[in-house]
Amino acid sequence: MIYERENETRSREDMEQLQIERLQTTMHRVYRNVAFYRHSFDSCGVNIERIKSINDLAFLPFTTREDLLKSYPYDMFAVPLRDIVRIHSTSGTTGKPIIVGYTRNDINIWTSLVTRVLAAAGITNHDFIQIAFKYNLFTGGFGFHYGAEKIGASVIPASTEDVEKQITIMKDYKTTVLVSTPGYALHIAVVLKELNIHPEELFLRTGLFGAEPWSENLRTQIEESLHIKAYDNYGLTEIIGPGVAFECEKQCGLHINEDHFIPEIIDPETLETLPEGERGELVFTTITKQGFPLIRYRTGDISSIVSEPCQCGRTLARMERVSGRTDDMIIVEGINVFPSQIEEVLLRIEGIEPHYQITLDRKEGVDTMEIMVEVEEEFFSDETKILENLRERIEREISSHLGIGAEITLVEPKKISRSTGGKLKHVIDRRDVLSK
Amino acid sequence: MIRIRNLESGYGKLRVLKGISIHVNTGEIVAIIGGNGAGKTTLLYTIANLVKPFSGTITVLGTDSTGLSPEKTVALGCSLVPEGRQLFPTMTVRENLILGSYPLMKKREKRRLPEEMERIYSLFPRLKERENQLAGTLSGGEQQMLAIGRALMSDPQFIMMDEPSMGLAPIIARDIFNKIEDLRNHGRTILLVEQNARAALRIADRGYVMETGNLIIEGSSEELMDNPDVGRAYLGKDFKRISE
Numbered sequence: 116m117i118y119e120r121e122n123e124t125r126s127r128e129d130m131e132q133l134q135i136e137r138l139q140t141t142m143h144r145v146y147r148n149v150a151f152y153r154h155s156f157d158s159c160g161v162n163i164e165r166i167k168s169i170n171d172l173a174f175l176p177f178t179t180r181e182d183l184l185k186s187y188p189y190d191m192f193a194v195p196l197r198d199i200v201r202i203h204s205t206s207g208t209t210g211k212p213i214i215v216g217y218t219r220n221d222i223n224i225w226t227s228l229v230t231r232v233l234a235a236a237g238i239t240n241h242d243f244i245q246i247a248f249k250y251n252l253f254t255g256g257f258g259f260h261y262g263a264e265k266i267g268a269s270v271i272p273a274s275t276e277d278v279e280k281q282i283t284i285m286k287d288y289k290t291t292v293l294v295s296t297p298g299y300a301l302h303i304a305v306v307l308k309e310l311n312i313h314p315e316e317l318f319l320r321t322g323l324f325g326a327e328p329w330s331e332n333l334r335t336q337i338e339e340s341l342h343i344k345a346y347d348n349y350g351l352t353e354i355i356g357p358g359v360a361f362e363c364e365k366q367c368g369l370h371i372n373e374d375h376f377i378p379e380i381i382d383p384e385t386l387e388t389l390p391e392g393e394r395g396e397l398v399f400t401t402i403t404k405q406g407f408p409l410i411r412y413r414t415g416d417i418s419s420i421v422s423e424p425c426q427c428g429r430t431l432a433r434m435e436r437v438s439g440r441t442d443d444m445i446i447v448e449g450i451n452v453f454p455s456q457i458e459e460v461l462l463r464i465e466g467i468e469p470h471y472q473i474t475l476d477r478k479e480g481v482d483t484m485e486i487m488v489e490v491e492e493e494f495f496s497d498e499t500k501i502l503e504n505l506r507e508r509i510e511r512e513i514s515s516h517l518g519i520g521a522e523i524t525l526v527e528p529k530k531i532s533r534s535t536g537g538k539l540k541h542v543i544d545r546r547d548v549l550s551k
Numbered sequence: 552m553i554r555i556r557n558l559e560s561g562y563g564k565l566r567v568l569k570g571i572s573i574h575v576n577t578g579e580i581v582a583i584i585g586g587n588g589a590g591k592t593t594l595l596y597t598i599a600n601l602v603k604p605f606s607g608t609i610t611v612l613g614t615d616s617t618g619l620s621p622e623k624t625v626a627l628g629c630s631l632v633p634e635g636r637q638l639f640p641t642m643t644v645r646e647n648l649i650l651g652s653y654p655l656m657k658k659r660e661k662r663r664l665p666e667e668m669e670r671i672y673s674l675f676p677r678l679k680e681r682e683n684q685l686a687g688t689l690s691g692g693e694q695q696m697l698a699i700g701r702a703l704m705s706d707p708q709f710i711m712m713d714e715p716s717m718g719l720a721p722i723i724a725r726d727i728f729n730k731i732e733d734l735r736n737h738g739r740t741i742l743l744v745e746q747n748a749r750a751a752l753r754i755a756d757r758g759y760v761m762e763t764g765n766l767i768i769e770g771s772s773e774e775l776m777d778n779p780d781v782g783r784a785y786l787g788k789d790f791k792r793i794s795e
Contacts, residue, residue: 129574132554136572136769140759143767164570164765167557198779220774403770405778 118234118266119227122374123429127422130430134169134377137402142166145408148193151186152410169377172400173388177411183213183353192216193408204252205352206450206518212252215352216406222261224403228358228372229262235363235370235427236321236346238292240267243318245288247281247295248326248449250274254356255326255449259294262358268292278306289318296449297329297337297345301480304340314342323348325357326449328437347436353412354399360434365426368433375403378434379411380420383441394419396441397434415441445475445542447482447519454541457486460512466491466505470539472531473521477546484521486513489528552577552709552740553598553629558607560597566605567593569764575709580731580741582751582772584785585761591744592634594761595711598742599631600624612708626654630707634714636698640687644678647686647697651704671700674733692723699730710734711742716750728754748785752776760785 117123125133142163145152156163159176166174183191192199199216206212217225238244244263248255250272263270273284281303284290293300300322307314319341325348337345349369350357359376360369371378376399380389383396397414401407417439422432445452454473461467468489476483488509494502502525509523533539553575561567567590575581583591596602598609600621609617611629619627638647648671652664672679675696681689686697695715702710715731716724724747732754735741745751752758752772760768760781768778775781 132556132572132574135556136574136759136766139570139572140766140769143765147767167570194779218779220770220777223774 116234116237116239117428118231123231123370123431125374125430127430130373131169133374134402135167137374138169138172138377138400139166141400141402141404141408142410144193144405145410149191149408151182151191172377172379172411175411177386177398177413178409179413180213180353180415184211187211188214189216191409192406194218194405199406201257202252203254203257203352203356206253206452213353218405221355221404221406224375225258225355225358226261226265228355228375229258230265231372232323232348232358232361233259233262233266233268233292235361236292236323236344237364238263238266238268238321242268242291242321243271243289244268244292244294245271245273245281245285245290247273247275247293247299253449254350254352258350258356258358259323263294278303279310282307282310282312285317285319286312291318291320293319293322293341293343295322295324296326297324297333298327298448298477298480298482300324300337300341300345301333301477303480304337305479308340314340317341319343322346325349327446328439349434349437351414351416353407353409354401354414355404359399363425363427363429367425368421368435370425370429370431370433371420373431376401378420378432380418381413383413392419392421394435394438397437413441415444417441443542445473445544447475447484450517450519452517452519456517457513460516461488461509464505464509464512466494467509468528470528470531471541472539473542475542475544475546482546484519485524486521487524487526487531489530490525492528494525495527552579552612553742554608554610555598556608558594558597558609559605560593560602560607561605562593562602567764568597568604570607571761571764571766573759573766573769575740575742577708577740578735578738579757580735580743580755582743582745582748582755582758583761584745584748584751584758584775584781586746586784588763589761590764591761592713595631595713595742595744598624598711599629601631622654622657625705625707626657628706628708630702630705630710632698632702632710632712632715634717636694638686638694638697638701641685643683643685644689644697645682648678648701648704651701654705667704667706671703674703674730675700690723691719692726695719695723695727696730699727699734703734707739709740709742711744713744714746715743716745716747724750748781749776 146163155176198218200219201217204212204214246259250256260270271288273281320343322343322345334345346362348361350359360371362369379398380395381398382389389395397416397418399412401409416437418434418437420432420434424430443454462469470489472487474485506523506525513521555573558568558571585591597604600619611627616624678700715727728750743751752775755772757771758775759766
């Protein structure tokens with residue numbers, strides 16, 4: 116179902132008019148209220164009154180993840196803090212995450228955008244939606260929750276209950292819709308099998324999966340093992356959370372909520388805007404957000420865009436499902452991790468060589484992360500207890516700083532194989548997440 | 552219905568509008584709110600082609616009306632109720648209305664005049680009662696009704712109103728706003744400029760906030776009413792909190 120017909124089926128001409136109006140007001144607000152943008156536009160010689168069409172976005176400087184990290188905690192906020200009613204952040208429980216703030220109006224818009232996502236997957240007030248995302252600083256849980264309530268469905272905030280409890284809820288509460296990461300859905304499928312529960316004993320018919328990239332293979336696997344139809348959706352905390360783009364029943368790309376976010380595809384090397392259909396880095400400009408507006412934010416996600424209307428009736432442009440990253444960010448169980456964050460944790464621990472290798476794998480649907488770390492020779496001559504203590508300490512630190520569990524293996528110096536240039540490959544991903 | 556892109560306009564060397572983009576859909580009431588000197592009146596005058604734009608485009612009912620003569624703009628179905636009514640005080644109500652029928656006369660449709668007059672009188676029965684009275688002797692509210700009535704004589708699809716509540720007692724102003732809603736309910740499209748932001752947003756579907764020739768906020772009326780910036784600057788919301 117198309118939830119906001121007027122907004123989702125505008126003619127291209129009307130959409131562009133709306134986008135330029137909203138872009139212009141946003142430009143004035145960020146220039147007045149956000150020192151970063153004032154400096155950035157002034158130093159690039161950008162006169163914001165010269166922005167007269169969507170194509171003029173190309174004259175504006177980008178906003179990067181680093182810019183946002185530097186603005187910690189509130190420097191990018193465009194309204195007085197008393198107007199902020201909610202705060203979320205990117206992962207990383209200590210260190211410096213990116214903090215985002217929402218005004219009441221931002222929350223209303225977010226809610227309606229998530230409602231579009233759910234309606235497009237055929238969700239109605241008759242559904243029971245089990246949300247298996249964390250309800251915390253992460254935007255997934257709360258984002259879906261509000262949208263699901265707005266559509267009138269019965270929302271089950273199952274959050275991070277363990278998998279057997281999730282299955283009991285699913286069975287007893289008659290859950291019809293599962294919202295989670297695709298990896299977790301697969302995990303549920305595996306455990307169902309172990310418990311000898313046939314999917315037909317459940318009432319599940321639809322799944323909405325996101326927060327990590329996944330492949331068509333995985334979709335088929337999930338659909339077959341849970342007997343559901345699986346929909347992809349896309350969002351990121353910096354832009355708003357879930358609700359940036361979503362699949363309709365035709366499942367030919369993800370419709371971008373263009374009346375709120377203007378998408379662009381750029382060449383991550385030359386930074387030139389790429390023509391429609393070409394693959395490159397996805398860039399978003401928010402045009403209705405009050406609390407945390409962003410101009411040309413480089414997502415690091417690789418995709419392409421087509422604006423041709425979809426058979427479903429929506430005219431919102433579509434992005435191809437994300438096919439990779441421009442940087443070394445990895446996503447484990449929906450949590451974004453940069454190898455540099457792991458390095459930072461390791462460097463704080465004495466006796467560790469800054470040489471490590473992360474191996475990602477998926478066992479029975481569960482993502483696993485193994486980190487091989489080189490430690491100084493002397494540790495190996497001492498009793499094993501010291502080594503064991505060190506190993507436990509690293510595990511603890513990683514878990515408390517990054518919010519993810521990792522299995523640590525300690526090895527002697529130079530044990531991790533280097534490539535011919537002597538360079539160490541920091542990440543080996545054995546999960547088949549992006550193969551088509 | 553109306554689509555305006557990057558409109559820049561002003562007087563001589565004075566640049567008042569610095570790049571305004573707005574649209575008004577058929578059957579909508581859209582409010583432009585903002586303080587004194589923001590450029591609201593200049594925007595309406597430029598759309599009515601009483602002021603020539605420096606640059607930008609105006610499309611009215613699918614026709615590019617940028618730089619047309621004021622008469623031709625009225626003939627397109629685009630009419631302005633100016634600030635301060637601008638009536639002819641020594642002429643009667645009836646005569647003032649006839650002056651608004653200029654486009655009809657030009658189209659040699661004089662015979663439609665009585666019909667149009669009846670239409671206005673049914674909307675504003677008070678004007679019929681005062682038909683032969685001099686406009687200058689009417690009360691403020693009646694004068695505003697006459698100004699609206701005169702603008703309606705050309706049977707416009709699109710009506711711009713500049714501060715219709717100005718100088719009126721609150722209860723009379725409410726009357727006028729009700730009439731504006733009636734007009735919309737009868738299929739007219741309305742662009743309303745008001746300093747009385749609260750009253751304007753109450754009847755409007757959407758609104759824009761203008762400051763020093765730029766639009767800085769846009770949204771549905773509910774969104775603007777809830778917007779703390781709009782509240783502080785135009786709705787006097789914080790005033791109560793401060794005085795408490």
